[in-house]
Amino acid sequence: MLSLEQALEQMLAQLPSPAAENAQILPLTQAAERICAQEVISPINVPSFDNSAMDGYAVRLADLAASMTLSVAGKSFAGQPFQGEWAPQSAVRIMTGAMIPTGADAVVMQENVTLNQDGTVTFSELPKQGQNIRYIGEDVKQGDVVLKIGEKLTALSLPLLASLGIAEVAVFPRVKVAVLSTGDELVPVGKPLEKGKIYDTNRFAVTLMLQKLNCEILDFSILPDNEEQFERAFQAAQAQANLVITSGGVSVGEADFTKTVLEKIGQVNFWKIAMKPGKPFAFGKLENAWFCGLPGNPVSALVTFYQLVYPAIAKLSGYSAWRRPQLLPAFAATKLKKAVGRQDFQRGFYQINAQGQIEVSPVGFQGSHLFGSFVKSNCFIVLEAERGNVNAGETVMIEPFDALLG
CATH class of the missing domain: 2.170.190.11 (Molybdopterin biosynthesis moea protein, domain 3.)
Known part of the structure; x- marks a missing residue:
């Protein structure tokens, strides 16, 4: 199994950045959260007079x-x-x-x-x-580069362009993402729940995060456990999207067809990562689109999206400012259970204690099927693969949630 760092390095090395010739020209009023595709040079001084x-x-x-x-x-x-x-x-x-x-x-x-x-x-x-x-030009001088290629257009940068008299900006196209869920046990959110069925929360959660990332979302709904229907859906999705995301079907059960179909109409670049939760994550290439296969368990799906799909979309969208989340040291408030072998991402809640130190506690049980603890969490407790149980008072590294999970 690849480590998370190895998987991320391989994936980002293979994924392309968008081509400059595909840039779109948009008015500033329609450009919020898009990625700048052309260097912007100030045509004037700001202020324009003393x-x-x-x-x-x-x-x-x-x-x-x-x-x-x-x-x-x-x-x-x-x-x-x-x-x-x-x-x-x-x-x-x-x-x-x-x-x-x-x-x-x-x-x-x-x-x-x-x-x-x-x-x-x-x-x-x-x-x-x-x-x-x-003084004239004290804020911005004529000829200054005010926006670089790959920067996100925000409530800070767009007013700056407006102050320069710039009405339009070149942006990269939004990433088109096809979203599918797999499994006979799944029921769409809002429908009556039958015996033996569960709600399809993964596709819902993935869609919400894709909306925050300003992607163009193509919803292919739920696929039954049928290999022929899998293949037809994959063909349709990859013909329309830049990236196809599925949840479920990437394990080794009799009804897990995602990896089989991917190998048939594309290629698997890697499958299985030494992380917990999120071991059965698949990354590959279809004829016209890239592919990310998330695990079926809801916590695993969210963790792998956050750690792997998030940076993949940043690369495909041309967002050059994405960086690996910064880890902060914290004291464990209680004992943490951990088996040696895989990097662990436990849900946690951190705060500043009476001594002014960052202190973190695990939130709830850490099973990959238990999603409720996420609501009460504000960080991942990131435990190294070679580390075992952690005693209270030991130093651990935490990864505070950013706006994608906020």
Whole structure:
């Protein structure tokens, strides 16, 4: 069996990034959560002119060196610059965001100025050169690269493009993902549950995560345990999708046909991973699409999606900023059961204890069929393959859930 790291390395090495020639041009209003397909260069400076960071008075330091009391030559408002003659020994009343008058060295905030009865103003101290002035290009300079290929377009980056007067952006196509569940025992969510049947929660959970990853989802519903129907469904799915995801049917039971059909119409690149839960995970290639086969147990399906399918979709979508989740050290609050041999991902809840340390406890029983504990968890407790039982107080590594599971 491959380790998780080996499986992930092999998979990402084989999966292609999207081609730049397939990029789509979208208005900013339709580009949220898409992946940037073309480097974006700023066409302007931001700010595009020197402006005031405060309500106050624009001054020339030479005038203040002669006298700390000045007359007021006029006003500069946002959108209405000062246009009169700026006589010596005078200041210009200025508002936040207003254009700095030519020749000004600083802006003194109004709280540090005394307005005299004769209309003059007295300054309490000499300001520093450039004080309270926002200079042209201070935020973004014309010609700066503001977005790189592979970055996600978000509520932070899209307003930046808007501030530059950019109305459209090139994005990679969304990944088309066909989703199938396998098994005669499965019943769609919302239908009456018959004796011996279970609800198809895996396809539902996978669909929810794919929606968060902004994929185009093709729902192929539930496949019965029939090899011919498996093959027909696989052929139809791979003709329409970039990636086919199934849950169930990748073990070694008599009714587990996924691996058999995959070998018939495609190839299995690897099958079985030394991780718990999630050992029976299959990765391969169909004629027109890639394939990920998740285990049937709901916890195993979610863990393998999070650890393997998530980065696979990032690669296929062109999202270059994806990184392996950062692991944090934590103290085990209780004993953890662990058998040597496979890397273990136990559901846990971490918090800061009274001593200011990260402390983690397992949540519920850790069986791969027990999904309820996920709701009360906020991290995986990641235990090394060679490690056995963990005693309370020992250091373990945790992987906090990100927004995909939040």
